[in-house]
Amino acid sequence: MLLVKGGRVIDPGSGRDEVGNVVIADGKVADFLPVGEAPGTFDGTVLDATGKWVLPGLIDMHVHLRDPGFEWKEDIRSGTAAAAAGGFTSVVCMANTSPVNDHPEVTRYIREKAASAGSANVFPVAALTRGQNGKEMTDFSELFEAGAIAFSDDGRPVRSPLVLRRALEYANAFDFLILEHAEDHELSGEGAANEGWTAHRLGIPGIPSAAEEIAIARDILLARLTGGRIHIQHISTKMGVDLLRMAKRAGIRVTGETAPHYFTLTDAAIEGYNTCAKMNPPLRGEEDRMAILEGIVDGTIDAIASDHAPHDEYTKRCEFVAASNGIIGLETSLPLSMALLAGGKVAPARLVDLLSATPARILGLKGKGTLRKGADGDVTIVDPEAEWEFRKSDVRSKSRNSPFFGWKMRGRAVAVLCRGRVTYSLLKGVTPDA
């Protein structure tokens, strides 16, 4: 039994935003008691959340855990430890492992390792095509039974519109979700950074925004054609947001996420050939950044996901064009997202939508994304005032590829419960369960 006492409970799923107490029993949310009704004595752990926010456990719907196959970059244990430290209780991991998660055995391996060694719930995404070859569909329903919650060739998007069409049509019968890394590889070519002033000045081959937008438009049109459900990953451009907005207005079943770096940084961050600011899609211009913010505010963008992409140092300690794409994000996603609150255009409840409630809904994760009675005991306790510096030495991930070291952050998770188990705690007298 756990009692989270005296915090501001923000749970859009139950329409609640008030100070009170949350009781967790048997790994589930057992009760909500209004302020003043906290039990005098409590037989269990008490977490004093006075002055803190109590949120449904955060869900990062786009991470790479590198396990199996690239365990020197990250594994399920280190990746979920980073998730917990960043305030996340659930992560959704992509299929580009080695072997690729295109077979139920791989899916089961991930699920089982997460259950035994993980500090967060791990929901695997299976590959959409065998070996991410872009040609033959994987065995969707068998993978689903093994624990896969969606299908994606993330990073190696399906080139053929016909293959994607068939996949959407086939998946639709089961109401399976397809996640798309939207990129036209022909157009992005050998590009390594956003095509714009910075790349031109540095002599780095560019990736035009259109490489992403053409693919988003294609995906939307195929969703319309098939009636299938598609989710656009890591949207980084203005027109990408506009296309998503238009599609939603037209009633097409499409959702979209962005990542904190796309509303925090611009391509100016690659100055000096900074490989820790290299990712795909690339950091874009200021106009794009503003449009992403607008999309978050007006609800066009459904979710924030980190695209946590661990890479060992030597694949970043090299020439810019040769460097790997991606940055770690699990430990910075929440504080960077909390910076959105400063302007007043994003309310705390909306932030919970973006980081928990909506990902749970899009992915169909039952019992997640809310603190309703009976929901899973996944709770993130946040100190909205905490000021801290993100330091390389504090990173839980095995990799250190982040452009945010040395940044002064405001707001962080101070305790995390995953199915009633303490997975992370900075609170006095509360230690994580072994």
Next chain:
Amino acid sequence: MEGGATGEPPREGEVTPMEWRRKHVLGLADFSAEEIEFVIDTARSMEDVLTRDIKKVPALRGKTVVNLFFEASTRTRTSFEIAGKRLSADVVNFSSAVSSVAKGETLLDTAKNINAMMPSIIVMRHPVSGASQFLSRHVTCSVINAGDGSNEHPTQGLLDLYAIIKVKDKIKGLKISIIGDILHSRVARSNLHSLSRMGADLWLCGPGTLVPKEMVRFGATVTNDIREAVRDADVVMMLRIQLERQKTSYFPSLREYARNYGLNSEVFSLARKDAIIMHPGPINRGVELSDELADSSHSIILNQVESGVAIRMALLYLLAGGHNAAR
């Protein structure tokens, strides 16, 4: 004794006194006008050495200069080699037509190996943009960028500027048109930095595929019409069409390119009477530049090469601490 007969260091008298604090020369993006002038002044005094009977001074005696070339180059490497030898440095050439990356060794490993041999200066050419900045962060010696991908070729930028000054006596106010493959050209980028800083009226011209519109932010005027670029120009700088850099087609054919963007007598007649023609070499004769113009009295292409040795001597000298030591 090597160069002992006329072994005094280059004359300092004409050089504007200035503290030289730069350890590396990676690009002209952060060079101030004052620094550029200082290098040019130093190059002038180096040129005195080049006019002597014995073209050698002991300024860099006991210092090692490694020419680390990951891309084929004849003239730049030779120019650096001659510059180093005239200053009495030990010059070692390390050339690798295939990038070391292809051989499995990272640039970092190569750099650390060379660094362990304790050279004073590494001169590097590399096919990847930013490679020299990367190198400079991982070695203890000085680094001179002899061209990195499409980023910069600072010594070419400085020698071009020097060559123009020798003829025109100034940069400010001159209409200087750079014509050709701007997108892939490190020469263009270095020249854009230095010439704009010195107050030139810069024009960029080439096919739409090779001149990104964003280039206007360098303070240049962008046009796709060669006549507009050449009209009343003081300097016309033609760039080499780098077919080897182009993996996809940026224009229909060399014939079509020459027709629209090649400099010939007819187009050049639009320039000012005393206009000069430059080219960083090697020239594709008949493509970007007609045979006739390349050898005409307007061409200062060979003066560029000559200025190159003086500029490179100046930079080697300054980086080796010659200037500060002499004071």
